[in-house]
Amino acid sequence: METLLQYFETIPPLHRGLIIVGGLTFFWLLEGALPLFNFNYKKWKHAVPNIFFTITTILVNLPLAFLLLMASDWVFANNFGILNWLPDMALGLYIFIGILLMDFFGAYLPHLIEHKVPPLWMVHLVHHSDHKVDATTANRHHPIESVIRYLFTLIGVIIIGAPIGIVMLYQSLSIVATQFSHSNIKLPKKVDKLISYVFVSPDMHKVHHHYKMPYTDSNYGNIFSVWDRLLGTYMELDTDKIVYGVDVFPDEKENSNIKDLLKQPFQKYRKPTAKLDD
Numbered sequence: 001m002e003t004l005l006q007y008f009e010t011i012p013p014l015h016r017g018l019i020i021v022g023g024l025t026f027f028w029l030l031e032g033a034l035p036l037f038n039f040n041y042k043k044w045k046h047a048v049p050n051i052f053f054t055i056t057t058i059l060v061n062l063p064l065a066f067l068l069l070m071a072s073d074w075v076f077a078n079n080f081g082i083l084n085w086l087p088d089m090a091l092g093l094y095i096f097i098g099i100l101l102m103d104f105f106g107a108y109l110p111h112l113i114e115h116k117v118p119p120l121w122m123v124h125l126v127h128h129s130d131h132k133v134d135a136t137t138a139n140r141h142h143p144i145e146s147v148i149r150y151l152f153t154l155i156g157v158i159i160i161g162a163p164i165g166i167v168m169l170y171q172s173l174s175i176v177a178t179q180f181s182h183s184n185i186k187l188p189k190k191v192d193k194l195i196s197y198v199f200v201s202p203d204m205h206k207v208h209h210h211y212k213m214p215y216t217d218s219n220y221g222n223i224f225s226v227w228d229r230l231l232g233t234y235m236e237l238d239t240d241k242i243v244y245g246v247d248v249f250p251d252e253k254e255n256s257n258i259k260d261l262l263k264q265p266f267q268k269y270r271k272p273t274a275k276l277d278d
Contacts, residue, residue, distance in 0.1 A: 001091045005165035008172070013062055016172065020054070020139075023176045027135035027183040036186040036202070036239060039132045049258045050136035053126070057139050060146040061171075071157045072164040081161015098166035099173065100224060105156025107174060107222035110149050112233070115217050120148065123265040128216070128246045129255040133209050134184040139175075142265055170223075177223040181205035200225050207237045211245050 039046075075081045083098055114124040126142040141149070157167055181200045195201040200221045208219040218235035221228045228234035245255070254260040 008168040009165040011168050019172050023179045027179050031184045034185045036184050047136040050140040054139035056143045057146045075161040084161040098162050099170045101160045102170040103223045106153040108220050108227040110152040111220040126261050129249045131245045131252045133244050135179050138178040138182040210242045
């Protein structure tokens with residue numbers, strides 16, 4: 001465990017990039033072998049805007065990584081944060097608690113807030129307006145959302161008192177977890193259900209991408225499902241009934257155009273209550 005933590009303390013940017021590309025490639029191939037939905041689409045064409053937003057996410061996060069390091073160094077030097085106030089424990093448990101808390105502050109909480117605050121929802125809509133959810137949808141976030149989530153992660157580091165090794169390990173696990181949960185893969189129902197008791201499974205997260213309330217406002221988790229289960233935001237829906245997209249931006253052609261997606265957050269807010277084509 002100590003070696004693992006030391007590796008992530010100084011993980012090179014190239015290695016972080018390889019995690020993103022490697023995970024995306026793996027789940028991309030797995031989708032072809034075990035598809036949940038047989039989308040009638042040109043997969044590479046569909047991936048273009050999603051990969052564009054993946055690149056913008058990387059461009060936002062990599063240059064700002066030094067702030068995470070500064071925050072982590074500060075909490076360590078000042079013995080500040082939840083992890084620093086807990087009694088001594090085994091390193092494995094220390095890492096687990098750190099990642100669990102980072103998952104709350106860096107993923108669950110900002111995701112929940114984005115759904116509840118109208119201007120932030122407009123930014124987050126770029127992610128939800130994908131009509132063919134697959135592995136490439138995982139990092140389909142408007143650059144503004146990338147900044148918002150980064151700020152929550154930074155605040156989380158301070159509140160948790162997380163060392164940089166745990167922060168980088170969390171971010172790496174988060175990338176793979178979100179690629180997994182968005183992948184258009186069909187697991188045996190019992191297997192998916194079993195996974196969902198601890199982690200966010202593909203079927204569990206697909207419910208979140210259903211266009212219709214209240215399902216859109218459920219299953220906010222990224223790595224762990226515990227936050228949804230504890231805080232009452234967990235829901236189930238048979239995958240046969242899931243319809244992707246959002247009712248306020250129903251035009252699939254526009255939702256596949258990078259220029260239109262970049263402008264999407266600045267359009268007039270309309271509360272998502274209507275229907276798509278059930």
